[in-house]
Amino acid sequence: MEVAGGREMDVEVIELDMIEINNLTVSVEDKRVLKDVNLHIAQGETIVLLGPNGSGKTSLLKTIIGIPGYKVESGRILFSGKDITGLTIDERVRLGIGIAFQRPPAVRGVRLKDMLRICMEKRGDFKEEKINEFARKLNLLNCLDRDINLGFSGGEIKRSELLQLLAQDPRFIMLDEPDSGVDLVNINLVGRVINELLEKDKMASKRTKAGLIITHAGYILDYVNADRGCIMLNGTVICSGNPRDLLEDIRTKGYEGCARCLK
DSSP states (O other), X not given: OEEETTEEEOOOOOOOEEEEEEEEEEEETTEEEXXXXXXXXXXXXXXXXXXXXXXXXXXXXXXXXXXXXXEXXXXXXXXXXXXXXXXXXXXXXXXXXXXXXXXXXXXXXXXXXXXXXXXXHHTTOOOHHHHHHHHHHTTOGGGTTSEETTTOOHHHHHHHHHHHHHHHOOSEEEEEOTTTTOOHHHHHHHHHHHHHHTTTTSOGGGOOOEEEEEOSSOGGGGTSOOSEEEEEETTEEEEEEOHHHHHHHHHHHHHHHHHHHHO
């Protein structure tokens, strides 16, 4: 309520979404992988994305980050109100978008330490001791002088991806199955670092980050509190709701059962 000229006036407070995906349709080599996807993610919000294999979850993340070959046929992607649909990967990363891939490639000739240094220099915050601090959190001190992901175990690769995100410090964080292939000891560690990346120690209204997490089994929900869950089926988002309720519906009815409930 605001007073103007002696009168009380209602003032509408508009909260800008960090990510707005509007009617997004995408193809890869003439095969449609996403169809009319609509998804809005607010600042401070964490969403988990559920769906069977081949439903379009990873395609959505790759389209948001701008992987070549993912052709936007229609629709658009906005980041903090800016249309990024036509931007390159590096332009999107510079704006503050980060991703941890499910199966990232090994990079011969580039040490993990060097990649972390590059990420931190780009944001003007390079300190050698900070690299060691981040690596210590993820039990990766012994991997810093190794080529990125070369000969890494599945768990080391997952932690390496999170380590690079810590160094990059993006505002919007996408994680493709961070709980797959991770043992019970390391998933707790992975969960702690994801919570740190997403500022879960702060009140939601004070967070400057947002996240989108793909999960199949939902194990990550035991370690990271998601605000909302969404189900993808046949290349589109069919519903959203409480993530644990959605998981229970999937377990009892299957994905097709969820789709029938909407009809």
